[in-house]
Every structure is written in C-alpha cells, then in structure tokens.
Amino acid sequence: MSNSEHDHPDLAAQERTEEPELDRGIVEAWAAKMISNPDRAYKLAFYLATIFFLVTTLFPFYWLLMVAITPSNNLGSVGVLTPGGINLGAFVEIFTRLPFHRYLFNSFLIATVSTVLVLFVASLAGYVFGRLQFRGKSVLLLGVLVTSFFPPAAFFIPLNRLFNTNVEVLRPLLEAGSLYNTPFAIIIPVSALYLPLSIFILMTFYSQIPDGLEDAARVEGTTRLGALFRVIVPLSAPGVATAGVLTFITVYNEYFFSSLMTDGSPENWGPMLEGVLAFRGQYEVLFNLMAAASIVAVLPVAILVIVAQDKIVSGLTQGALKE
C-alpha cells in the first residue's frame, strides 16, 4: 500500500520539471507562442489594425475609380474589384457636359480665402492667448471654445435672413446689394465656425516659442506684430501647416453653408459638391461622371497635403536655444 502511494501518477507529474509534450493543434500552439512572447501579438495587432484602416479608407476610393472608368451603359456590370469596361472619356466629359472646373474653382477659392483669413486671425488670437497674461483670459478662451460647440445649423436661419437682406451701402460693391450668391456668404460663416480649432492649435504652438526669441526680434527692430510674423509664425511652421490644412480641407468639403447660401449654379459660386451632384439628370443618374468628378475633386486636397507634409518639419527650433 505504501508503495502504491509513492507511485501515484499525479505526484510523479508534479515532480517532473519539464512541461509534458502535449499534443496541440496549430491554433493552440500559435496561442502558446503569443502568450510567451506578447511583443509579437502587439505587432500583429498593429498590422491588422493598419491594414483594416487602409482597406476601409482606400477601397472606396479604388471602387470609385472602377465606376469612373466604366462606360455609362455598362454601369450595371461593375464588379467588386474590376470595372465594367474601359472608358477614360468620363474625365473629359465632366468638364464638357457641365462647367465642373468652375465648381472646383469656386470651392478652391472659397477654401483658400477662408484658410488665409482663419490663419491670420487665429495667429493674432493664438499669440494673445498663448503668450500674454491678462485678466479675463480664461473666460475669453472658454467663450471661443463654446462657440465651436454649436452645430452650424443653429446659425443658419439668422445668417440666411441676414445675407438675404438688401443693404443699401453694399449696392455699389455687390450687384444685388445682398450677400446671397456671393462667396462672402460662405467665407464669413465658415471661417468663423472653424476659427476656434485653429486658435487652439496655434495657441499651443506659439506658447512654446521661447520668450528670448521674441525679445531678441523686438530689440533688433520689429514690433510685437513683426516678431509674430517674422519669428514666431515661421518657427511654428508645423502648427501653422496643420491648422491650414485642416481648415482648407473642411472648407473645401463644406456643403451645408455652401449650398444654402447660393442657388447652386456655378456662376453664382455653387460649390464643388453641388457640381458632383449636378450629374444627376431627370431620367438618369450618371454614376460614372459623378465618380470621375469626385476623383478630380480630391486632387487639390491631395496635392496640398503632400506639399504641406514636406513643409511640416518639426524640431525646427532645436539647437538654437539653450534653456
């Protein structure tokens, strides 16, 4: 009896130092490997997430291209990965059938002017909030933040009434005497709405430029404003580029104000999105032209981002100042 107790199989298994050779399936073996080496699991998760993200963002664009090069009579046969035929003419047709370039120009101009305006005003505000100490600063900053909480639609009705009002003073400047159907009707509300974000971005960047540099510029001969635009803004290039690109993209893609503050016709400053939707006739929807127009509309933003990326050189201030 005493002998059998000694030979108990569980006891023997406990005493064995090495893990027993288990008969594992492929999945089990893989899981065991991941548990023993979690870095591999993290890496895998990272790649999976990246691939998922790229597929969900880039695939629709790819499919848009497939639709665009499919001839209009073959639109029913567009596959998941393959086009229903080859017809590059759609990229020309969008400019001949409708003045799509005018729509593009409208959006591009409105976005550019708004961006310049936003960057200028946000630079001044960012300087004040980021670099000066004064009474009421946090209250003002909170006010700026609060305005960005409102949905744009909340401002629409009063603004629409305002812009449709004929102002006698404006009559020599604007044909109708009202801002409706002019680019200002879009630039003004849109700039104001997207200003807070830029103020916050620039404030953060401007506050990090050392005081010594601003003092040096002022002693050397600039005013405070001169120091801002000659020294602080160039040194905050990454922040200015970020704020600029974000504002440009948002305004360029803006539809709500752009469509409602104009009648949507190209000569009355109808925006790019209005142009894309204009390829919808009474009896047919020219999906291939809409797809082609969408792709062409993306180009200015794509070019801008590539150019700005080149400009976003961080670490510009490194090495010049010892603190």
Added chain:
Amino acid sequence: MASVRLENVTKQYGDEIAVEDMNLEVEDGEFLTLVGPSGCGKSTTMETIAGLTTPTEGTVHIGDRIVTDLPPKDRGVAMVFQNIALFPHMDVYDNISFGLRLRKYEQEEIERRVERAAEIVQLEGMMDRMPDEMSGGQRQRVAIARAIVREPDVFLMDEPLANLDAELRIHMRTQLQRLHRELDTTIIYVTHDQAQAMTMSDRIAVIDNGLLQQVDPPLECYNRPDNLFVARFIGSPAMNFFRGEATADGFDSEFVTVPFDPAANDVKAGQDLTLGIRPEDVYLERDRDQADDPTRTIDAVVDVLEPMGDEVFAYLLLGEDVEASAEGRGEGQLLLSLDPQTDVTEGQDIDVVFDQRNVHLFDSNSEKAITHELV
C-alpha cells in the same frame, strides 16, 4: 555712444516689487555690471533699459532722450541674451543682418557691416551655417555680431556667458573686454557671477532685493564695501564675519576680541557690531610681521584644508564646542588663506592674528559699514 540714466525706476509685478526706486547713471563708454543673486531685480533693470518691460514708476534716459515709453526698436540698444536667442530658421548671415534688413539699409552697406562684425568676432566663412550646426561658443559670437552690427548706442548683455562651459567662459571674458576697448561703446552687463563682474567692469552695481546697494569700481567694492550684503557677496571665498558688540575698549564677541579705541573709529560702546575680515588678511601668529598692524592672538583648531594649487584655504574652528555648520561658515568658524607650501595639518592647534588695517566694522542693525580700517 550714449550715457544711460535711470531715475527713480520702480517695477512692480502685482504685489511683488522687482526693482525699487533705482537711480543709476552709466557714463558714455563705460562698462557697468549689474551684479546680485538670482531674483534680485538685475534682469528686470536691464529689461527696463531695453524697453522689454515698462517701469511702474520713474524714467529711463538714453543719451539726452527720455525713452521710458519708446518700444525697444527705437531705443538704439542692442542686446545679447542669456539663452543666446539666435533665430533658428535663419542662417548666420540672416541672423546678423536681421536688424539692418528691417531698417532697410542698402544691400552693399549691409554686406560691408556684416563682414566687419564677423571679422571682429572671428566668424569669417561661417555665413551659411544654421545655428544648430554650431557650437555654443560660435553661437554666442553670432549673437554678439548681431548686436554690434547695428552700431548701437548701448549694449545690453544679460548673462551672455552663463550657458558656456568654464573654459570658454574665461576665454569669452577676455574677448568681451577686448571688444569693449575696440568699440568704445557703453556696455551694461548683467551677471550673478561676481568673478565676471570683478574682471571686466569699470564699475559694478551691486543689487539685492530690488535695491541698489553700491555702485563703485570693482576694487572699491571689494576693499570698501558699503554694507554687509556687498561685503558678503563680493569676493570668493567670502569674508569672515563675527557678530558682537562694542565695549569700552574695542570689539567683543563669543570667539574673537579685538581691542581698539571706539571713539577713534566712530563706534559707541554697547553698539551691536559685525566684524568682517577677508581670508587673505588673516595671518598665522608666527607670520605676524607680514601683517601691517596685527591684532592680539586668536586660538584655533584646523578643521579642513583645501589646497587650491596657488594657495591653501584652511577652515578653522575657534572654540572646542564649535561644530562645523553644514550651511556655509557659521559663527565661530574662520577661513584663512595660506601659502601652498605650508606645514599646517588638519587637527593642529594654531594661533592666528588679523591685520587691523583690513578689518571691516559694520553696524549689525543698519548693516551699514562703519570703518574699513581700525585705528
């Protein structure tokens, strides 16, 4: 070139007074150093002259103009900053010519002046470098070139050597003196390092707590300090102090007694006094002939010896129950400077004397100096 005059300048930040009622006159072509511990208001004083801050009260004159309300760019001053403050997005040439370009000088004139400034600070051939490609000393020279290229009336230097390593700092110190001789401009220099103040300046202005303590040539501040603060601040290692009181026949304190005639030294019996003596004015008893006018012998024990190469600092304890204080020299401790060949060893009992010609007496309550020589 111009003189600078501060009249009753006060600068307040909220309730805090950074500079209090300062009256200071810097002569044309003078090298004046503002010196004091950190936070004493010396940088605020300089910023007030530069125009980077506006004084709460008082006026600033540069030359015969009142510049109190003028922006920095219209004051004819140039400044070298502690953190060097070169514009990191510009190369050396653009940095140096920044001020000239802003003032719309002609291209040829700019080039001529930049070349000359670069020559003075020995920066030839580095015009295309970016600041982050240069060493600390080179950057400092660019900053100086940027200041001299505009030929300003007044140079302001705010701790320009503080961020350089020790060797470079000493080198730049002589460079700055040479520069001053060459340019013959008014220079106002701020530092907390009394060695820089002593070596470079025509006069030094000692500031503490926003108050001007003394404005005099360096050696005058060293030999005849106006008050206890100046005596403590100027000189390294610092002066020895003993708190005591005046008796009918001299100075008496717990550890040191120095007999003298109170009346001849403007001292009243019973007055609270602080006696100061510099380490080099303390002599060993056996060397008492070297002192011009030795005092009575004082017993001491050698605590620590610090050989510096050219001299040895001996820290002495003046009583058996005196303990060496962790925070600097306390009461009952005495520092003495000895010849490097000395045979004095740690733990040894020695006798020392003071040189009466260099004993400083201060009123302990007003902290003002009474005399710098006992008679």
